[in-house]
Amino acid sequence: MSKRAEKKEAPKKGEEPKKAEQPKKGEQPRKGEEPKKETKKAAAEAPVEAPKEEVKPAKVEKAPKPEKKKKEEKGVFKLYKVEGDKVTRLRPTCERCGPGFFMADHGNRYTCGHCGFTTYKPAKE
Numbered sequence: 144m145s146k147r148a149e150k151k152e153a154p155k156k157g158e159e160p161k162k163a164e165q166p167k168k169g170e171q172p173r174k175g176e177e178p179k180k181e182t183k184k185a186a187a188e189a190p191v192e193a194p195k196e197e198v199k200p201a202k203v204e205k206a207p208k209p210e211k212k213k214k215e216e217k218g219v220f221k222l223y224k225v226e227g228d229k230v231t232r233l234r235p236t237c238e239r240c241g242p243g244f245f246m247a248d249h250g251n252r253y254t255c256g257h258c259g260f261t262t263y264k265p266a267k268e
Contacts, residue, residue: 240258
């Protein structure tokens with residue numbers, strides 16, 4: 144063996160020689176080592192801790208939740224309004240595509256989703 148190998152293996156002055164590491168639970172012991180066995184006496188002698196009572200902090204009152212906004216109507220209900228026996232369209236139809244293609248309401252304009260035609264609403268004074 145070389146001098147370097149001897150130095151690594153030999154313990155330094157004032158130090159104890161290294162002990163073999165114990166295998167973790169579920170692992171096989173290394174060659175030349177005997178597995179450590181636990182006895183029933185050692186397990187019985189271990190002190191049993193009494194269950195501790197958990198102290199819960201006092202509940203803090205939270206501010207009431209804001210009311211949910213009412214959901215908007217979906218589908219056909221936005222496009223038509225029924226008054227008695229009469230049905231009226233709420234949005235204009237596209238001038239290019241013809242009847243059956245309603246225009247989307249975008250605040251200050253109407254836009255056709257089929258062809259992209261846009262008309263602006265008259266400015267309010």
